[in-house]
Amino acid sequence: MSLSLPHALSVWRRNASMYRRTWKWNILPNFFEPVLYLASIGVGLGAYITEMDGTSYAAFLAPALVCVAAMNGASFEVTYNIFVRLTFEKAYDAMLTTPIEPDDVLAGEILWALTRACIYGSCFYAALALFGLTPFPSSLLVFLVIPLAGLLFAAIGIVFTLKIPHIELYSFYYTLFLTPLFLFSDVFFPLKERLAGPWLWVAEALPLLHPVRLARAAFRGEASFILVWDLVYLLALSTLLLIWARRAARQRLTN
Amino acid sequence: MSASLIVEAASVTKRFGDRLAVDRLDLRIPGGLCFGLLGPNGAGKTTTLRMIYGATQPSSGAIRLFGIDIARDPRAARSRLGVTLQQNVLIEALSPEENLRVFGRYHLLREPELSRRMREVIDFLELKSHARLPVKQLSGGFQRRLAIALSLMNRPELLILDEPTTGLDPAVRLALWSRVRELRAGGTTVLLTTHYMDEAQRLCDRVAIISEGRAIAEGAPGELITTHLAPETVEFDCAPEEESALLSSMGSLPGRRLRAGRRVMVYLEDATVLVDHIRHRDQGDRREMVARPTNLEDVFLALTGTRLEGAQ
Numbered sequence: 001m002s003l004s005l006p007h008a009l010s011v012w013r014r015n016a017s018m019y020r021r022t023w024k025w026n027i028l029p030n031f032f033e034p035v036l037y038l039a040s041i042g043v044g045l046g047a048y049i050t051e052m053d054g055t056s057y058a059a060f061l062a063p064a065l066v067c068v069a070a071m072n073g074a075s076f077e078v079t080y081n082i083f084v085r086l087t088f089e090k091a092y093d094a095m096l097t098t099p100i101e102p103d104d105v106l107a108g109e110i111l112w113a114l115t116r117a118c119i120y121g122s123c124f125y126a127a128l129a130l131f132g133l134t135p136f137p138s139s140l141l142v143f144l145v146i147p148l149a150g151l152l153f154a155a156i157g158i159v160f161t162l163k164i165p166h167i168e169l170y171s172f173y174y175t176l177f178l179t180p181l182f183l184f185s186d187v188f189f190p191l192k193e194r195l196a197g198p199w200l201w202v203a204e205a206l207p208l209l210h211p212v213r214l215a216r217a218a219f220r221g222e223a224s225f226i227l228v229w230d231l232v233y234l235l236a237l238s239t240l241l242l243i244w245a246r247r248a249a250r251q252r253l254t255n
Numbered sequence: 256m257s258a259s260l261i262v263e264a265a266s267v268t269k270r271f272g273d274r275l276a277v278d279r280l281d282l283r284i285p286g287g288l289c290f291g292l293l294g295p296n297g298a299g300k301t302t303t304l305r306m307i308y309g310a311t312q313p314s315s316g317a318i319r320l321f322g323i324d325i326a327r328d329p330r331a332a333r334s335r336l337g338v339t340l341q342q343n344v345l346i347e348a349l350s351p352e353e354n355l356r357v358f359g360r361y362h363l364l365r366e367p368e369l370s371r372r373m374r375e376v377i378d379f380l381e382l383k384s385h386a387r388l389p390v391k392q393l394s395g396g397f398q399r400r401l402a403i404a405l406s407l408m409n410r411p412e413l414l415i416l417d418e419p420t421t422g423l424d425p426a427v428r429l430a431l432w433s434r435v436r437e438l439r440a441g442g443t444t445v446l447l448t449t450h451y452m453d454e455a456q457r458l459c460d461r462v463a464i465i466s467e468g469r470a471i472a473e474g475a476p477g478e479l480i481t482t483h484l485a486p487e488t489v490e491f492d493c494a495p496e497e498e499s500a501l502l503s504s505m506g507s508l509p510g511r512r513l514r515a516g517r518r519v520m521v522y523l524e525d526a527t528v529l530v531d532h533i534r535h536r537d538q539g540d541r542r543e544m545v546a547r548p549t550n551l552e553d554v555f556l557a558l559t560g561t562r563l564e565g566a567q
Contacts, residue, residue: 004330010360017357018348090344096310097338097406097415098361099330254311255271 003103011095011108012115015081027123034065034127041188053190055220062133063215064187066124066142070149071208073120075178077113078157079170086161092253106249110154110242117150138221145218148234149211155241156207162248181208186216210234260319261286261413261444262307267316269302269468276302278468279316284461286412289435289445291455293551294465300448301341303465304417307446308338320413334362336413337406341421343398344405347391351382351401354390355408362409376404380434396427403431407438414438416447420454432458452551462551466559480549483557484511484522489529490545492517505532513556520556522549 019026038058046057053060085091092105125142128134160173184191185208195203203209210230217227262284269277277299284290292300305311307318309329318325320332346354355373364372377383380400385393390401399419406414416435420428435458439445449455455462456476463473472479480486493501498512498519511522521529526546534541 002330006363007361010357010363013360014346014357017353018346021348089346090340090342091346093310093340093342094344094358094405095361097308097333097336097340098358098409099334099363100361101329 002101003107004099004101005107007100007104008107008111011100011105012111014091015109015112016115027119031123031127034069034124037065038062038128038131038133053193058131059133059219060216061188062128062131063139063142063219064185064212066121066128067145067149067208067211067215068182068187069124070117070121070146070211071153071178071181074113074117074150074153075157077116078109078154079161079173080167082109082158082161083164083167083170086252087167096253102249102253103246105253106158106242106246109158110151113154113158114147114150117154118146121146121150135219135221139219141218142215145211145214148214148231148238149208151238152207152211152234152241155238155245158245159241159248162245162252181206185209186212204229204233207237259286260284261321262290262446263319263322264303264307265317267303267306267313267318269299269306269311270314276468277306277313280465280468280470282307282463282470284444284446286444287439287442288460289439289447289458291459291462292446292448292465293450293452293455293462293555294448295450298465299468300465301417302468304338304415304446304448308333308336308415334409335411336415337409337411338415339403339406339417339419341417343402345390345398345401348389350387350389351377351393351404352386354401355404358405359408364408372408372410376407379407379437380404396423399423399427399431403434411443413444413446416445418448418450420449420451428454452555456551464551464555464558466555471558472554476551479551479554483554484549485524486549487523487526488545488547488549488553489521489523489526489533490547491519491533491542493519493542501533501536504536505529511557513553515556520553522553 038061042058042061046061049057051057092102095105096102122143125134125139157173164170184203185206187208191203191209192200210233214227214230214234217223260283262282264280264282267277267280267282268275280299280303282303292303294300302311306313307320307325309318309325309332312326321335323332325332346357349357352373355376356369359369359372377386380403382397382401382404385397390398393401403416403419414435419435420431423431432454435445435447445458447454447458459476461473461475462479463470464479465471472483474482494517495514498514502512502521513520513522523529530544530546533544
């Protein structure tokens with residue numbers, strides 16, 4: 001083990017220093033995005049749907065979109081941004097001339113991706129609150145789900161980033177991985193009503209499904225045993241991926 | 256194991272797949288010196304440096320910095336050294352001040368020490384005039400000075416400079432050299448790589464000449480010149496058959512000779528003897544000759560048979 005939290009935080013601070021310059025421009029789209037989705041799909045399309053899984057369509061959609069926001073926040077950070085720091089800015093080469101070790105780099109970047117996920121998720125939540133779609137107080141529990149969703153997608157994305165040789169491959173990551181997840185993970189319609197028996201089990205493999213289910217339960221103030229499975233899935237898969245990322249980071253940074 | 260050695264590399268080898276980048280390299284760098292690794296691009300200089308500061312592991316062999324095994328305790332070793340990489344690693348969107356703060360935090364410097372040290376290195380490298388502009392607006396020479404400033408944030412005992420003046424104009428090079436000399440005078444050990452022979456000769460107390468991953472010669476620049484060649488050089492153009500006729504008539508034949516195309520270089524204690532001799536033989540038809548001090552470029556040519564500057 002060679003993780004040093006102060007050094008990891010100095011990596012986090014580097015990214016925060018850069019973000020401080022641009023946050024105003026980053027935050028605004030965060031507000032617009034949910035508004036657009038809610039307006040188009042929640043309100044527009046939702047007008048033709050009297051009820052979805054026991055609630056209004058907008059209320060069905062809202063908690064899932066919070067998770068999508070967290071997923072996007074973390075994903076963008078650990079894909080394009082880390083790739084640029086790795087290959088073009090040579091930020092990690094610079095760090096490795098100081099007492100910072102690859103483990104600190106990884107931890108700092110994951111923490112930063114989590115931070116971005118929380119910023120995205122919170123902005124989304126605030127916009128939903130303006131629409132009156134955040135039942136109080138139960139929906140506040142979603143603030144526990146946001147970092148978990150962020151952690152999982154940070155871990156998935158960083159493994160991908162550490163393994164790919166060139167930046168063009170991200171178009172596969174986005175169009176063949178994140179977009180299908182967005183479309184088929186209980187966000188727009190309940191999978192359990194559209195899939196038959198064994199396929200429902202296969203669908204449990206989808207990473208976004210689990211934070212969406214947790215977030216929806218939070219908004220509804222309902223608890224069930226399946227949420228334990230969702231939590232175990234999130235934590236276990238994140239842990240496994242981070243172990244893999246740790247090895248990949250050592251290889252990529254110190255070759 | 257001597258305590259006063261700052262860098263000690265013992266039979267260090269690095270392979271990248273089938274390619275042998277560094278081949279059983281031995282280095283012993285005592286404290287307080289400016290030590291140069293010389294060689295053409297691709298000779299293994301940067302890989303050697305990366306192994307020394309622990310950014311990459313040797314395939315075999317061991318490296319100690321300040322007596323610390325870099326593979327075992329890289330944090331302890333790196334907290335005492337500064338590295339300026341060949342390629343600038345500045346954050347272009349941020350100002351020099353912000354860059355220095357970010358870098359100082361990598362060494363866990365805290366306020367008020369962080370700001371105090373930042374002002375010191377800004378003064379030392381004369382960065383004040385543009386300390387608050389985004390780095391991307393600054394000139395190449397300014398960016399290079401900032402890159403060196405970053406590596407001084409932790410008051411390193413050992414400063415590693417990888418090709419510090421490549422691509423800089425002569426005035427900026429001179430200014431950087433004087434800063435390096437100042438640091439050395441203040442007790443900092445300096446390890447630099449360069450493919451500029453004049454840089455090595457002016458700055459370095461000792462140099463190691465690296466070719467194809469091996470150290471083929473090591474010593475003080477003047478010592479290398481006298482050991483391998485002679486203090487003075489005469490250069491002129493002539494055909495090989497003319498060369499032997501020209502020199503055999505001299506009585507005692509001068510020491511080392513090297514040829515590159517039509518160009519002949521003769522190394523000897525006193526250049527005037529040969530110049531006078533050739534002038535005498537040429538009579539009215541005086542050929543163009545250069546008499547000059549022998550330099551490390553000649554040593555490199557003598558040892559490897561290839562030219563250093565501009566070599567790939």
